Amino acid sequence: MCVGRGTASDSYRHGGDVMSRKSIGLRTWLMQRLSAVYMMLFVVGFAIYFISNTPASFLEWRMMMANTFVAITATLFFLLLLVHAWIGMRDVIMDYIHIDGLRLLLLTGVGFALLGAAIWITKILLTVTV
């Protein structure tokens, strides 16, 4: 496995060796991929489900999303999406922003924005009742 194909930020922090040093880079790398795999499965599964039972009204749409299985898998999808986006944006910011203060500001901003999004979407998806 070519695990070393990390981002510039990974190699920057680990002196070029992503596999070593407390494996912080490796763990986020793995999380980035695991979340991507779940997203792929969910999107394909949901698209097939949606196309074969396309809701034609508000009530049908709400009923579809109120289904326990759909609600839980969709919430998990969005939470993993936000984790994935966090790791991705963190890498992008670390690659381009080398001014410490600005980097911290951007990372904090993105982090809180994603946290807010997580609470928002969870509240929407888990409070749908018929």
Added chain:
Amino acid sequence: MENKKRPVFLDLTRIDMPVMAVLSVAHRITGIVMFLSIPAVIYLLGLSLNSPQGYEKVTSLFDSGLFRLVLLMALWCFAHHFFAGIRYFMLDLDIGVDVVNGRKSAWCVLGAGLLVTVIGMVVML
């Protein structure tokens, strides 16, 4: 980072960009665009689920040509990032890491992303 006087050549119009490089840049840009779209997606999803009026509002957005164009761009971003993601998984597993296959798979990713977008366009028309 220390040597501030090191030569830097970043003339994008003169750097030779193989497909793989284009793909890599596009994967990053599509990821950032999708990150920026998160609030809009959650807002519309919530609106459509909260009340019949909100649902009508969201579905009537589809009457707008501009909205459909934005949606197609979003679909292209997602599809491209999706297929490029699959390609990265294959590279991680050491499949197709050589130049010939790497180039072939890069073209496939570009094509697959466009194909999904065209299908979306046909469905929407």
